[in-house]
Amino acid sequence: MSSREACGIVGINVRTGKRWRNGRNPTGSEAGASPIISAALSVVRGRFLNEDERVVIADRRRTGATLQQIAAELGRDRSTISRELRRNAHHISGDYRPHAAQRLAEARRPRPKTGKIAANPALRQVIQDGLDLRWSPEQIVRRLRRDFPDRPEMHVVHETIYQTLYLQGRGELRRELAQALRTGRAIRRPRRQVQQRLPRMATPMVMISERPAEADDRAVPGHWEGDLIIGKDGKSAIGTLVERATRYVMLVHLPNGRTSDVVRDALIDTMSGLPTHLARSLTWDQGSEMHRHHEFSLATDIPVYFCDPHSPWQRGSNENTNGLLRQYFPKGTNLAVHNREHLDAVAVQLNGRPRKTLGWDTPAERLTKLLTEAS
Template sequence: MVVPASGSSRYLREDERIHIADRLREKATVRAIVAELGRSPSTISREIRRNRHPGSGACRPHAAQARADARRPRPKPRKVLQNPQLREAVQAMLDEKWSPEQICHALRAKFPDRPEMHVVHETVYQALYIQGRGQLRRELAGALRSGRARRRPQRQANRRQTRFTTPMVMISDRPAEAEDRAVPGHWEGDLVIGKDGKSAIGTLVERATRYVMLLHLPGNHSTEAVLTALTSSVQTLPAQLMRSLTWDQGTEMARHGEFTLATDIPVYFCDPASPWQRGPNENTNGLLRQYFPKGTDLSVHDPDHLAAIADQLNRRPRKTLGWETPAERLHKLLAA
């Protein structure tokens, strides 16, 4: 019998859980499963950790789907509604004009050993704003400092201002050859920020080889400074290493259209809050903190010092490259 897929795309479907179980039996890595399903690494890792049998180590997808469906019924009974003492305590604090966040911390301090009396501030907001539940008197919404009777979402997609003049091309449109790392020339970029956000160093990492280039940004990291440094750096590369650049949606790349015109390198942008889409770059930024600790002034490092650090990283053996160095792997791919 074919079990229909359940849940929205936000949640794993049963066919995805079956795929995970099958691939684990085949000794596939989590990273390989992530690439096949297009899910975040944390989603796959959490699914395996939560549903793996402690003895055999196998995943049971149908049982996992049943547990997931049981956890998801809506509407769920609300904590404030179920506990009269909690409801009275929250109501009394709202009468004193306390904010929901102040209330949640006060409850934890007053009842440290009673988790049933602990709530997060979102629980208080939901109790106030959802009509017809009866958790708290409706007029107590007036105790909130905003004075609004309805909740306003923090993110309103239809009102979001366009960040760049030139439309962004998203990472989903990036060539498949960049994803499988078979062809060199696809780069990921970011900024390492210094003390008080006033100084920065640009980082470029080649996806197939982990080869690193550092951008000197002595004065600031404005769009003009990043455009100039980025353009001059990539123009030193041979043509076969100038295929694409992937960046996050930072405002420093507002002039990405000019960069593409000057270098003929297309720029692709990651989805918001998705650092795993630039995994090699994020990992390299972590390695660079050994040289550039957080909270230090990065403007003191001159171009020669940055070049020496990049060279040291490019001569360091990497496990992900089978203990070859980025410089060796790049030379091998170019020769091939």
């Protein structure tokens, strides 16, 4: 549980709980104090092994039981048992003595501890030198293991370096070294838990797995893929629509930004003129610009299907087209300067380009053929 919850149960102030847990430094009027170690550590069950479990481990090891068998009896993971034997067995004989192991674990548990980097000046210097050369923490720790294979005191994991740089008050590495990281951040960016994230869409999404099978094999026209290409600093955008069967492209003019209401209105304006047999569905990624997708569907009678996260191949035609469009709209440029006439001219060029996947027909020729057959 959190520190605040634990202090509430005990009935003490949160600051008092912090002093109990971490100890305190001496001041002019008050003596210092060491962290308080609970007398009930041996009965902790859950994250830590307790003394009774260590007795079982010792007994079963003497009978020749495997780590997997011991773990199953205790309801623990096999790695927990393996780690316990590696850490707390006698350092000379290798024998596992449960009561001695319990004392070692209890002595190791109190916080705060002196960090490994702070306790080893040589290690600290090597890490500082690596960061000065703009090496990433992972590159540093890999080289440490290669250059000092027989010196475990020089081995750390890259998370240890990140923690040292990000946590306030450590003083183990110079604060300015954080700027040598590729992100340039001196603090860690907090991430929301899945259950805390706000929904991107006003109404539930219909996923691509529920899209009609006729859209998958591209045999039936009228199924579209859509996305935005983004301009400089994320402040401008152009909407792109690609028909899956013919690869026909339509560009959506977004001179007033890419908020959900602007994108909704622009898509309605662009797609409402399509014949019914060429407006069967629209597939989009989970971008927040489609927050009002249900309103688009009500206005056009075109259902919207959403791709799975981090799955751009589910809109392969659209991704390919976006790459072609970067010839006309380079990255890092302001896309708001292009008017509707220019977007239409670019679309005409793309739709007049022979495509290998169409047997060297153009998308415009394929679409004209479909319209002719329908009429």
